[in-house]
Amino acid sequence: MTQVRADPHATATARFAVLHNAAEALLDTLGERFMVERRESKELLGPTDALVRTVRLIPRTPAAGPLAVAFTDFPGLMVRLGRWWAEALPACGCDDCGEDPDELADVLRTQVGALVEGGLWERVRRGVGGSWFESRLIGVGLSARREGPLTARDAREARRSGFAAPVQWAPWPRRF
Structure with a gap:
């Protein structure tokens, strides 16, 4: 940040x-x-x-x-x-x-x-110049996309954490 x-x-x-x-x-x-x-x-x-x-x-x-x-x-x-x-x-x-x-x-x-409703999607993609993150956030009145470079270390860690394939975060579990 x-x-x-x-x-x-x-x-x-x-x-x-x-x-x-x-x-x-x-x-x-x-x-x-x-x-x-x-x-x-x-x-x-x-x-x-x-x-x-x-x-x-x-x-x-x-x-x-x-x-x-x-x-x-x-x-x-x-x-x-x-x-x-x-x-x-x-x-x-x-x-x-x-x-x-x-x-x-x-x-x-x-x-x-x-985010809470499950509208965040993220992934790592490899390119000629290195690895990039890609994020999409979709919600009521919102549709946005961002991407940026990752260090080799961050890219390896992300792939080990399951981000080699796109990850769509699930909705947050509600209290009953």
């Missing part, structure tokens, strides 16, 4: 604090509705970054994709769905970009909703 960094052109960053509130509420709701294990820790987002609070929700079935939310000091969020889907909220945070915190909270809820 890459951390959202303070930008000298970001003067009203406090407006993004609502993202922390939205994420906390969403994590609590998911913990109540689904059979998941909640793990909290302090983690580095990168080799030169400070420790940040990270909350992981791990479904009680290995066929369902995990969720990780890191709460940055910006304030912002780094969200990881499954193995490779990563989202920085806000992406920039500068005044010129004008990202709306309420819209970003909706992005968070929409993407997590797609």
